[in-house]
Amino acid sequence: MSTPGVLTFTQQAWEQVLAKVKRAVVYLDAACAESLHWGCGSSRLLEAVGNSACYLREFEPAAVAGGAEQPKAVFVLSCLLKGRTVETLRDIICRSHFQYCVVVTAVNHAVHLTANHVPPAAAAELEGQQPVFEQLEEKLWAVGHHGDNLVEKILSVLPQLPGHTNDVMVNMVELTALQAKEENQNMVAPGCLAQSNDPAAKALWEALLNTKHKEAVMEVRRHLVEAASRENLPIKMSMGRVTPGQLTSYIHLFKNNLKALGNHCGLLQLGLATVQTLKHPQTAKWDNFLAFERLLLQSIGESTMSVVLNQLLPMIKPSNQRTNDDYSPEELLVLLIYIYSVSGEFSVDKDLGEGEEKVKKALAQVFCEESELSPLLQKITGCDSSINLTFHKSRSAVDELFTSLRDIAGARSLMKQFKSVYVPGNHTHQASYKPLLKQVVEEIFNPKRPDPVDIEHMSSGLTDLLKTGFSMFMKVSRPHPSDHPLLILFVVGGVTVSEAKMIKDLVPSLKPGTQVIVLSTRLLKPTNIPELLFTTDRLHPDLGF
Structure with a gap:
């Protein structure tokens, strides 16, 4: 899955960094440390440093400063050099005896110019100044989730x-x-x-x-x-x-x-x-979890949403009534996300309102009766302890969860071709789930090559702009995603092992000889989903400014 090309690219990028670190104190942030961990290992970096008086250190405000016997520092960072990052850099350098500093960043130079409102013409002047800014394009191979894959289970339970x-x-x-x-x-x-x-x-x-x-x-x-x-x-x-x-x-x-x-x-x-x-006991539970998902899948096609929610209701149990086979609050949230995501848009009626109300009440009560709030529940409820969690606070948090769940159900409403991931059953086949990524890949490699409805080609450069202009008066064929022998799919938000494996297995059957590289912002496991959906402010991310 981590194709030789991607792995080689990562190693080549690190070789450029390693060329700068001889006899230096090296500071890495968490993302770059993990890229090194998978790409070539910390031992390779220590070999390149080659000095027992120099060390690897975490890039943070409280980082140990460089001593008199450490004149050189290299900072390897994944973020934009602005705001808190610059403040931390300045603080470490001021507390140290460094005579020479190099800063390597994963953020493109053009992005730094834009973020600092520097005209492109000034780029040449910046190139010659210290600290030196270099580009390290970090590509982490993301894989896995909710399928018959051992790696997915390892990542979820350990x-x-x-x-x-x-x-x-x-x-x-x-x-x-x-x-x-x-x-x-x-x-x-x-x-x-x-x-x-x-x-x-x-x-x-x-x-x-x-x-x-x-x-x-x-x-x-x-x-x-x-x-x-x-x-x-x-x-x-x-x-x-x-x-x-x-x-x-x-x-x-x-x-x-x-x-x-x-x-x-x-x-x-x-x-x-x-x-x-x-x-691990969670591994035995994994198969039960998948079986219940399949049961829900059949119910979604045959029953109303309120009936499906009523099926979930008996499984919402407080901690003092749960056994190892019962679902924790976090697992219940994963199931709710699954139900609303697969169902897609649905009509809101009195029965649905009553069904949601019962689940909300039961879930809020379960949150209150937890002996200890998990990190996820602390973020969702805004309370660091179950002692401070009142039913009113819990219910308000659950109401917000269900607002998000309804938003999830309508997330694909603006699409024309990829509106649903649910495939209804018939006399010969049960209802099934068809992942969005699978639909996208099948459409890209459709042998009839129809113009993709939901896959948009973004024009760039003078040639494309001229083509766009001419297309107003005459028929101009737009580029098709399958025109090239290499397709790069970048999934924003995360990708699972099963999704990446599905693409790897699917593409050769659709168009042999085509290379597909799947990239993503992170590797996902089931428990990541509630945190990303319910506790992350996606419209106002913390950029460290």
């Missing part, structure tokens, strides 16, 4: 790696002499999914991204067996269904062999990530 959006913490205690007790969990540094300098682990990662759950688990077993065989470890082969216990027994073979551990460290981290995901 704890997030601090400071990262696309990686998780893998518990490595199993490979040590420590007992696997809770108090020992933080004594060993966690493993992760990104293995940029381990070819075997990278090959397994690609396989996990590109296969279904069952095939992915078998691939993990195959890689572990081959690695153990190469190290002459006493492996006992067993065929049939792959179990967490079986994978654990293979991983334990490496435990007391330091050389084998070093040779296959990346592979073992992915193996442990798989085992911990398969054992």
Whole structure:
């Protein structure tokens, strides 16, 4: 999924940065640190620095300043050099003894000119001034969500790696002499999914991204067996269904062999990530979640919206009545988003009003009775503790949620071709969900090549402007998205593993030989959706000015 072209591009971009960092203190913000993490690894940056007196530091107001023995600094940033970013830069530099500073930014130079109201003619003058501004185009390969994919489950159930959006913490205690007790969990540094300098682990990662759950688990077993065989470890082969216990027994073979551990460290981290995901209680719940979504899908076509909401009502339970199989408030929000998104526009009547009212009341009561508010519920309700959450506050928050849910239902109302993601059932087929991305890709590669109705070509340059002018008087053919052998799809807001895999599998069947690169602002998992929809001010984002 992370195609060689994109990965090579990322590595080439970092090579330009690495050329500047010799004997420097390097400050990175979180986004650039994560790009480095996936692209070439921190060890490559430390090699390029090549000085034990120089360090990697997080770019933040409280960052440690440079000492007298550290005359050079390199700042690698993902954001616009304006506002708080400039204030932080100035503060760090003023507290340091730097004689030479380089600032590398992911934001295009033209954007800086526009943001600072500098005429284009002044660009040449800026080029020669310090700090030096360079462009690092960061492209993170985004993948996954809600399908039969192991990576999607790993990202959803394992704890997030601090400071990262696309990686998780893998518990490595199993490979040590420590007992696997809770108090020992933080004594060993966690493993992760990104293995940029381990070819075997990278090959397994690609396989996990590109296969279904069952095939992915078998691939993990195959890689572990081959690695153990190469190290002459006493492996006992067993065929049939792959179990967490079986994978654990293979991983334990490496435990007391330091050389084998070093040779296959990346592979073992992915193996442990798989085992911990398969054992996690949320993984068993995943299939139940999907089954209920399918049930809702059939109900949406056969019943009114109020009936569908009534099906959800018995599942809204306070914390003291919930078992491990019941849905948490966050999971209920995911289901509500699914219902309103798939339903699309619907008529509002008395029954719907009463159905929504029952769900609102039950949901508000559940929020109030939570023993501890999750970070998401804290943001939604505006309360940092359940003690401070009154029913009135909770109900006001839930009313706002449902306003957003109705907006979600009408989000595609202005489209002509892509109005619905719901495919009604008939005598031979059940109702199904057809993702918007799938519809877009199928339309792009439609062999009849009709003019896309909802896909707009943006004119740019004198030639396109002339064509647009002539088209008022005579027929001028507009460029078609499938005209080129390379198609770049950029999904604003995030993309899931399943969506990216779906596109990868779909395009060869529609137009063999075409290369498609899917880029996005982030990698999504189910629990990201409520936070992005209900707690993010999308019209007034914090740009740090």
